[in-house]
Amino acid sequence: MRLTRNGSRGQPNADWRELNDGQILSGEFVISGRDTPHFRCSAHDVFDIYAIDYSPIRELFLGGAVRGSCLCGEVEFQLIGNPTKIYQCHCSLCRKQGGSSSNSAILAEGNNFRWISGQEKISSYVKPTGFRSDFCSRCGSPVPNPLRTTSYYWVPAGLLDDNVSLEVGAHLFIGSKASWDATSSSVPQYETMPELSEFFELMHSRS
Ligand SMILES: [Zn+2]
Ligand SMILES: [Zn+2]
Structure with a gap:
């Protein structure tokens, strides 16, 4: 899976595009309160962000980890x-x-x-x-x-x-x-x- 950001920098909940098996899907990362950060898009209810093996994303969202x-x-x-x-x-x-x-x-x-x-x-x-x-x-x-x-x-x-x-x-x-x-x-x-x-x-x- 490869994820790219769609839109401006700085907002954790901004849209992202997921390129998965040739498909491009729009979705958003959600960080709210004490919930586990996750990715939500039309084709997948929730992606556990920890499961994403793509270091720029992990660093951005888990930078404080x-x-x-x-x-x-x-x-x-x-x-x-x-x-x-x-x-x-x-x-x-x-x-x-x-x-x-x-x-x-x-x-x-x-x-x-x-x-x-x-x-x-x-x-x-x-x-x-x-x-x-x-x-x-x-x-x-x-x-x-x-x-x-x-x-x-x-x-x-x-x-x-x-x-x-x-x-x-x-x-x-x-x-x-x-x-x-x-x-x-x-x-x-x-x-x-x-x-x-x-x-x-x-x-x-x-x-
Ligand atoms: Zn003790
Ligand atoms: Zn050991």
Whole structure:
């Protein structure tokens, strides 16, 4: 498939022409609110923009997207919507999972998260309590996983490849941090964990 723009630059919803099997079809790209960006035209209800293998289009519409990958590069994903906040959890499980004083993660809404490659390389370990760790079976990097019963993805911030401006929005389970953990900051700290609704709100507030 090859797509060309029909009309002036600058408007995401401007008309585009699709040249597909010799046919020229008119359509439009639609980006509205938190919907997945898509292409609509007479012959196709919806094209998922992520499925379009034509880099100028992808760049134009996903220009604000952030890519992430594991250590070996097999597992790749993309976030749209410019995440701004991460949280760090200092509990004993997250310490083991990340091998450090805490993990650092983004909570991304499902609509804003896409796998690019390597999903088949992901292994999953789930404790009887439900704590889950997904990791690349080749290099062992922790990789994103859907957050239990919510519509969010847990995304390890260290996997992001693009230089994104992120700030820590909350420290969780400070009450059980390691004795050698030197965390001290003006960022909200929780002995354990706030209510989920409060937490999501905090992580998506703009400051
Ligand atoms: Zn890997
Ligand atoms: Zn934790």
